[in-house]
Amino acid sequence: MPEFSRSNHRSLDQLREITLTPGIAPHASGSILAAFGDTRVICAATVDKKAPRWMVQQGIPGGWITAEYSMLPYSTLDRKMRDSTRGKVEGRSMEIQRLIGRSLRAVANLKKLPGMSIWIDCDVLQADGGTRTAAITGAYVAARLAVEKLMAEGKLAESPFIDSVAAVSAGIYRNEELLDLDYVEDRDAAADFNIVMTGSGQFVEVQGSGEEASFSREQLDSLLDLGRKGIAELTVLQNRVIEDSILSKD
Amino acid sequence: MPEFSRSNHRSLDQLREITLTPGIAPHASGSILAAFGDTRVICAATVDKKAPRWMVQQGIPGGWITAEYSMLPYSTLDRKMRDSTRGKVEGRSMEIQRLIGRSLRAVANLKKLPGMSIWIDCDVLQADGGTRTAAITGAYVAARLAVEKLMAEGKLAESPFIDSVAAVSAGIYRNEELLDLDYVEDRDAAADFNIVMTGSGQFVEVQGSGEEASFSREQLDSLLDLGRKGIAELTVLQNRVIEDSILSKD
Amino acid sequence: MPEFSRSNHRSLDQLREITLTPGIAPHASGSILAAFGDTRVICAATVDKKAPRWMVQQGIPGGWITAEYSMLPYSTLDRKMRDSTRGKVEGRSMEIQRLIGRSLRAVANLKKLPGMSIWIDCDVLQADGGTRTAAITGAYVAARLAVEKLMAEGKLAESPFIDSVAAVSAGIYRNEELLDLDYVEDRDAAADFNIVMTGSGQFVEVQGSGEEASFSREQLDSLLDLGRKGIAELTVLQNRVIEDSILSKD
Amino acid sequence: MPEFSRSNHRSLDQLREITLTPGIAPHASGSILAAFGDTRVICAATVDKKAPRWMVQQGIPGGWITAEYSMLPYSTLDRKMRDSTRGKVEGRSMEIQRLIGRSLRAVANLKKLPGMSIWIDCDVLQADGGTRTAAITGAYVAARLAVEKLMAEGKLAESPFIDSVAAVSAGIYRNEELLDLDYVEDRDAAADFNIVMTGSGQFVEVQGSGEEASFSREQLDSLLDLGRKGIAELTVLQNRVIEDSILSKD
């Protein structure tokens, strides 16, 4: 038993309350408001009817999925300056948007997106730890909804997705391994992992960092086990939202 | 009688359905999701406990209110590139955020914000015409909610606001004067006005432009009359939301 | 009778001394040094023998007129940092150059500029209030001179201009309505309007702003009347300069 | 036995030829040319006699270690455009320099760098896969040499380093797990890990990515084992270079 208690009486291996609400951005082809506790991220998928220029120039067939991530200025307790005011995208935001893009491409057959680009935009409305994992989890659902819409409109023959993908964090806090850290836990964690896995239980990305500290192989193994548990639960939620959404269209 | 009908059977001098929903961004001091029909704008007010550097350097007493405006990439039917990707804020966005800031300062006594800055962020979630007028109308409410919160916390002695402010568009479309244009009406309008007025019926800003055309003094007068009517209705709504919000805190 | 006197014994509805001197920039197709009292703006029109890329890509026939505005560093009493040093164009400059461009396009039939772009550059040599109205008034003459030159050289069949355009400011200062404010009047004005009208008396743009204050409908009406009077006088001057210039070429 | 052979007859769990040559940049306080086979990276540590501004402003005691990473234009077979020409640092370079900085700080007690900043610059002279792991491995040695110099000059009481740090890659290529991938292996790898560990065998960072694919827990375990083996060998080399360098100064 740890000597501390998590907010909302969470156990160490318990996710925060997760909701995936469709329709936040009606002009997008698919959109989800993804909430992991108080962390809320707008995930929107828009479709561009052309492949990126570099694919065309290099003669690569198929299409592309890419992502942009941003924290809205009022998502943090102290207002965060806009990237556009600063004049450049922060290194942290770039890392995260590259991760979101790779995660979605890992479960997609890009050849089945002929001459198309799917843009995934993730804008953090409220930040309380784990924004990148909420973003990936919501982004997959938004992208699937966009794909379903394209198929329903006859613009796409079949889905490029061969599996689902979700993400969760795990970390070492006061010497205990925890699942899905909130902001306070994350800030004081001795190590912090972001784990991205498919619905079928394969790893897509593992990014773990001793926050100016280091960690053992045993700790690493425990964190990966926590991640696997959390992602299995997220996968169930993702599938339910996608199915409900498809049914409501029929 | 015009030879066309407006969507949702609106009459020429009728506002779209207006909603001002508080609480969209809980980390902000005050926030409103402002909807003018299908146009939806997140308006969030955050408070910085210092006056801007230029006021301090020039020894100007009091505080400041400033605004930033942005269209989220998925707010338009074709995805809009982010300003941060383009590397600079668009001229149009700059114009609009300067207008929002001036409008709020016109009804504030900045001396009553000693050593404080209020940031108003307006992010368009869905664009269907009139985003700047929805932004100003929501921004005032968000700013008022932030001020009420500061006063309730004992951080501010009295409200700097001496009047309310709201905005609406009016334009000439197919030779008729219309109130509160949606995207299609705005796109094809021969002239387009944005009118900003106080709750007490004074003008704050009048910006009218013949869209590569020109207009007569009589037309201008009719548009100003439409604006006055719309703003009177918006003022009622603003006051109701502010009162409800204050009551629910007691 | 107001309790103050304007410089040079101007009456409230009197323009400053206006001069429009052609030939300041001989390499341009048309150029004017426009002076409104001590405000002096270089206005130069250059012609690019191709339509802008976006028109070509979207298959829009005709040509384009666009403007750039800048204050030279020594135009103000305290030296003004160059935009190129600051790394970006100021919001205020962008607003003004967009206004100049719209104003000229409002009196032009762009279809009669096949495959051409007219660039209007306005550089402020000395700033004493009303630089944007001097810029618009001079820009129209510079553009007309460029068009006359193109026609004389057989490169353009007929003028794209269907009317003339000029601009003037009007504002409320010490509770009186004034025409054509100089820097000191503008700085302390309670409200400030820029009015753009055609030679035939139609409005093109009306931009009025309570400078952190508000104004009544009656005041607004008086300011529009002043603007109409001033622009009628400016139109006479513009026409005289254009005619003289054409005659001297014969 | 795999169905392919690695260049230079390397076995699957064998490092490339590693050399760490001191003195490449004599004006730096410590410098190393780190070679992992044909990958060669200049690693230079320079010391700034002040803590970064944000530490001073927030009143945080001690000092800081930060890193910058860049690929020289001639490091790749096709010339790589400079970041300064492109006008911004690439997302990939930012990710890598943030990783190098975190890795060094993980083995340092920053309180023992009072009022100092150590800059680690890593410039890739020749790129053949694994530039970030060569950079981290060389960066630690360069930083240690700088610290030894500061101590020898009496400018630092004791070393801030509490452990050593090194990095190596491991990946899945043609269904086999490989240590220390070269460019061709990395380009075609199904999964690619970068592993950063201390000399005492603790993990600092684990970054693994299925390159548009996914991988199992068993594969992940094998890759971590390979990393541990490689880093143990790199640690021996690092210590030897540091000792030789200290001895030669006596």
Place this chain on the structure above:
Amino acid sequence: MPEFSRSNHRSLDQLREITLTPGIAPHASGSILAAFGDTRVICAATVDKKAPRWMVQQGIPGGWITAEYSMLPYSTLDRKMRDSTRGKVEGRSMEIQRLIGRSLRAVANLKKLPGMSIWIDCDVLQADGGTRTAAITGAYVAARLAVEKLMAEGKLAESPFIDSVAAVSAGIYRNEELLDLDYVEDRDAAADFNIVMTGSGQFVEVQGSGEEASFSREQLDSLLDLGRKGIAELTVLQNRVIEDSILSKD
């Protein structure tokens, strides 16, 4: 006798018509419109009542003279894009403004500008070759007029200038050595020199470049002789304008 004739029947060692007209920018402390034939440059000196930050921080006594150079968009026959639109100052402009600044500082005792900065802005109104030499020649006069004004106002005890400075070009064109090249001569010159000298006949800068060609020592000597002759004439003109300007103030 050369086989070609220069425009306006100039002999090989003859300057173009030179005029230095004061007062072009009345808000500057000193201003000159410098014309070398059809090359016309606005030169304006403005005074900032503080030394640059780097001098203050390094504790260097005295003041500074610096310059900025720009070609106005309509100065060339094909419109030249603004640096502010391009987002950065061109390499060529930077070279020239650094040269102007060095040239003026070479004849100034900066210790006699206590706590002051003189900004020299040179904006080319019309370019026909030799803009940098016209700029330097005019800049010295503008700076002197600013200094005289400061002295007349009692803000400066004595002039920092210990000599005058002027500049001229010389080049090899169709195998002949020419003084003060116009645009056509410069464009086709085999070698092109810019020579900056003091009124007392000392050299300040010599910049000569074989334009993708090379030149002999004998040719170099002839070009330096031409430069000396031209600068002696320019010095006479500079002194006359300064004296006239001082007299007219008395």
Place this chain on the structure above:
Amino acid sequence: MPEFSRSNHRSLDQLREITLTPGIAPHASGSILAAFGDTRVICAATVDKKAPRWMVQQGIPGGWITAEYSMLPYSTLDRKMRDSTRGKVEGRSMEIQRLIGRSLRAVANLKKLPGMSIWIDCDVLQADGGTRTAAITGAYVAARLAVEKLMAEGKLAESPFIDSVAAVSAGIYRNEELLDLDYVEDRDAAADFNIVMTGSGQFVEVQGSGEEASFSREQLDSLLDLGRKGIAELTVLQNRVIEDSILSKD
């Protein structure tokens, strides 16, 4: 006899120890580490199999040679901020890279580089005065090695180079004329020349600047004589390295 002695007992007209070491950057087509005493510059030539876009657009036959110059952050005793961090290339770096490019093009027949671009990158590893002259001297050799490689591979019919080119500095220090100034001499020099000459003794560039001072014609003549002597010696070294390198390939 001067009243000071140069480091390493150099006489006034003696070069520092010069070495030109090939092969520093194996992925480049030709590369040299050029050392003038403690000044060390990486010079690398890479070949792009297309002419620059502006040549193609203007229909100019042949190819192009261009250069980029940068000081590595650890090349100076105080760390130098990267241009990419600063967001723009320094004016000084731009001047130098334009000089390097012009110098190489002056000895090349660009028509003999059909559809090719040679990029010369010069990165300063250690700066002790004269980095631009070391860069030019090394750049020529790197470019020649790249050309020889292209010819050996049958990708180029004949060398575009019609002469060799080298550079050296000369200056006035404590009233004496000196060849090849090191950092301390350069910093305190009253005048500083960079002289670029061909192997056959023609001048390519002469850039001399009184460092906030001026100099006489006699001094100028002496400095040119010193330059000529130094370049003759550098030419011998360049030829030897090129010949050795070609022989070793046979």
